[in-house]
Ligand SMILES: Nc1ncnc2c1ncn2[C@@H]1O[C@H](COP(=O)(O)OP(=O)(O)O)[C@@H](O)[C@H]1O
């Protein structure tokens with residue numbers, strides 16, 4: 001069993017707090033993605049787990065053992081970095097087996113583990129090649145192979161795909177998900193890319209300036225972001241968030257008024273805000289639809305940019321009060337730059353954030369037939 005617990009983990013560099021009281025429970029076999037903007041502390045957290053950094057306070061527990069004072073090599077963890085340096089003069093097989101050789105593992109066992117890892121990663125035909133005769137994706141696989149042969153209790157990945165081109169990143173994402181299933185291993189994966197987080201994670205930890213902003217399953221974060229920060233970070237294109245005022249509060253909804261005067265009922269729980277409060281209204285681009293039927297909550301935008309992507313079209317427009325609004329519509333639409341169009345929000349999918357950027361609690365709603373609390 002390789003569960004991992006972070007308890008009150010704090011890391012300071014002098015007077016600068018890089019990690020501030022981090023608490024996360026990671027279950028055996030869970031795939032956890034730590035996501036956040038550059039500089040928020042992702043690598044520091046992973047390096048602290050690996051034992052490459054000494055934490056200033058708190059505990060790190062792997063299985064039943066507190067490991068934060070145990071040297072990196074004894075923690076039973078293996079890390080794959082963004083900049084994985086392979087030994088240029090060694091073959092793929094030698095690169096993969098090197099750590100085991102240093103550790104004094106018998107040759108027959110090294111060969112057996114290297115062959116098994118190569119089979120899992122589908123790089124068996126490459127075992128005798130040198131790194132310079134490999135593509136970027138193949139090198140990345142070798143770097144993962146080096147981790148797999150060590151049979152770690154937990155795999156740690158620090159932005160391992162960010163040096164690959166876009167198409168290869170998509171392929172490797174799928175490979176990693178398969179690998180996770182095959183190995184039955186606990187994995188902690190760090191990235192600044194919300195798409196990687198959404199597609200691979202069982203659980204996402206959103207980090208902001210050294211603190212945890214929210215923890216949850218991908219769809220929980222997408223549907224119920226706890227703050228404007230998470231709302232803006234998860235989902236692409238990012239959520240539209242514009243200033244508004246609370247116009248009325250009832251048992252079933254809060255009515256907000258946009259600056260252009262549009263009234264929108266948002267089904268959040270009562271008792272969290274009052275008439276007259278300054279708030280932000282949030283709606284994702286995919287929850288806005290072109291409206292020709294005079295829906296009362298529709299508002300007008302002037303189209304600035306049209307991005308036809310084939311399967312969908314992204315419109316960028318401005319409201320009459322100057323806010324930028326992004327709309328994602330399925331298929332092709334007959335809209336050109338300069339057109340004034342009305343867009344209607346899907347009200348159950350809208351959000352309100354208070355003046356501290358915290359989300360008002362939504363009423364529970366069914367999502368794709370599954371109720372998320
Ligand atoms: N050795 C160090 N000394 C001082 N500050 C550091 C050190 N390592 C990282 N930091 C700072 O800690 C913060 C988090 O860094 P890092 O964990 O690398 O961020 P991320 O991986 O999320 O981009 C940054 O502000 C960075 O400058």
Ligand SMILES: [Mg+2]
Nearest residue numbers: 042043044158
């Ligand atoms: Mg980093």
